[in-house]
Amino acid sequence: MFIETPQVTRRAVVGAAWSAPLVAALVAVPATASSTPETGFACLGDSLTADGGFGDVVADAFGWQHANLGVSGQTSTEVAFRFGALPLAVTVDGMRMPGSGPVVVDTLDPATSYRAGGATSKPFRYDAELMGIPGTFTEDASHDPPRLSFTRTDAGDAVAVPDGSTLRGTQGDAYRSDPITIWVGRNNIAAQADVLRDIDAIVASLAPKNSRFLVFSVTNSQHEPSGSVGYGQIAATNAAIEAKYPGNYLDVRRYLIDHGLAQAGLTPTAADLAAISEDRVPPQLHRDVIHFTDEAQKVIGHYATVVMLAKRWKLR
Template sequence: MKEKDTMKKRYRCALVVLFLACSFIAALLINGGALRHNEIETHAHGIRLIGDSMSLGTGASQPEFRYPNLLGQLLDMPIHVDAVGGAGSTQIAALVGAYPVMVRIPSGQLTWGKVRVEPMPRVLDGSGNRLKTRVFVDGVPGYLLHDNHRRGGKLDPSLPYYFKADRFSFGMPSEKTTQLKVDESRSKWPTIIWVGRNNYDSPEVVVKDVSKIVEKIETEKYIIMGVIKGRSEEKGTSAYRNITLLNSELKEIYKDRYLDTQSVLTGDEIVPEKLRSDSEHLNDIGQKILAAAVAKKIVGSWDLGAAR
C-alpha cells in the first residue's frame, strides 16, 4: 500500500514538472523561438568615440598613453570606443547602425555558446583580434565576435564571425537571414566622430557616411574631426588634395561642431615625424596633444553636467 502511495506521489510530481517544462517551452515559442530581450540595457553616461584606428589611439607605446584613455582622464568621464582599425567610413557607419546589417545563420539555430554567423557587410573586418560589438540577432542579445589575424599574427580578415548569446536559447530555430540590431544604449552619449582616414580618396562617400552617423545618434552633442595628413601626403599629391577637400566640406557643413585636427597638430602641413609613430598614427606626444585639444573643444562646446 505504501509503495502504491509513493508511486502516485512520484507520478504527480512528474506531471507537475512536465507541465512546467511544457509551459516554459510554449512561452519561448510564442515569443518567436528563443529567449528575447528587446530592452537595451542602460549604462552610465560618458563620451562615445566613433571611428577607426585613430579613435582607438593606435600608435601609442602603452594603453595608458592612447588618446581615448587620456581624454577620459582629462574629462574625468568614461569613454566608450566604437571603432575598427583599417575600416572605411561606410563600414564604421554600418557598425553603429547607420546602415542596415543583415546576418546569415548557416545552422539556422541560435544555441548556447558561439554560433557561426555571416554578417553583411562584415563590420569588424580590418585589424586586431578579439574584436566584439554588442548586438541583437533575431532578438537575442549577445556579442558579434571576430578575429582579423591568424595564429602567428598573419592578417586575414576573411576569418569567420561568431555570435555569442548572453543567455541560453535552447537551440530554437531562427530565421536563416535576419537583420542585426546594434546596441543603442549609448546613442544619447556626447559623441566624437572621426572617420575617413582609410577612404579619404572618396570625399563624397565620407561626407555622406558622416551625415548618416549624425542622423543615427540621438544627441545634439557631437563633434566631427577632420582627417590628418601623414607621410607622403604633402602639397602636390592627390592625397593632400582629397584630404583638404574632405576637411573643407566637413567644416562647411558642421561649422562650430567641426574640429580642425590638422591645425591642432601642425597647421596645413603633414603631421611631423616627432608626433607620429609611423606614416599616419600618432605617438605618445601626438596622442597627448590630440586629447588635450579634444577635451578643450568638448568643454567649450557642451555642458557635461547632464552627461556625468
C-alpha cells in the first residue's frame, strides 16, 4: 500500500522542513493497509535502532509490520554478522562439532570491530549456521573472557570442522526482500574501513532488485563538537556513505540539527543554540549524550516516512 503524492518530490522533502499538516497528509495511510512477516519492514542497527521509536512511526504510517533488529552496544561488524551479511571464518575446539551440545568457538575472522575478538559486554544468542548446519551462536558471559560457542539445532553425527570454516548469522534471511533501514557505525566509528565494509555487505545481502533501503548517517555525541577527533571521523564516514549510496542515504544528523526542534515543537534553549553552533544535535533531543528522546525518534520516523513516500516505496 502506498499513497499517490505527485506534488511531493525528493527535492522537496530531503533537507527541508515541512509543516505538521503536510506530514499528517502524507502519512494518512488507509487503515486497511496490512502486511505479513515476509513482507514487513525491518530496522537494523545498534541501540539507536533498538530504542525503536522511529521504526514504529514508519510502520504505523504504512500499515507495515515492524521488525526491530536493533541490539544495544553492537558494532557494525556484529550487526552485519548476525544479519547474515558478513560470514565469519572460525576455528572451533578440537576441530570437531559434536553430535549434540555446544562446541567452543576459539577464533573468528574478521575480528576487527568484533569487540576484542568477539567478546561483548552482554550475553547474546543468535540463529546461525556453521558449515551450513543450523544452530545457535552464543556468548556465555559467565566466563572471563566470555566464551563463544555454537550449538546445532538437531542432533546428528559428529562433524569435522576445518580451521576457517564458515559461521553465518541467519537473522536477516526473513527480511532480505523487505524495506529496511540500516543505522550502524556509532560504536566503532574510529574504524571507518570496517563500517563501510559492513554497510556494503548488508546492502549486498539484500535480495536482487531490492532498492528499498535507507542508510542513516552516523550521529555525533554531545562530546563531539565540530573540530573534535570524533566529529572528523563521523564526517568522513558519512561523506563516504553518501558518495556510495546517494539515493539511499538519509542524513538524520543534519536534519535533527537543522529542523529537529521545530518539528518536535520545542523552543531552542541557550544550550541548544550552543550545540547547533558546534554542529551537534540540540540537547533537548537527546536523553543522554548519544541516544535520542522519544520526540526526536518521532521526528526521525516522520522524516524517513516522507522520504519513503517520495520514493514511492510499497510492499511487494
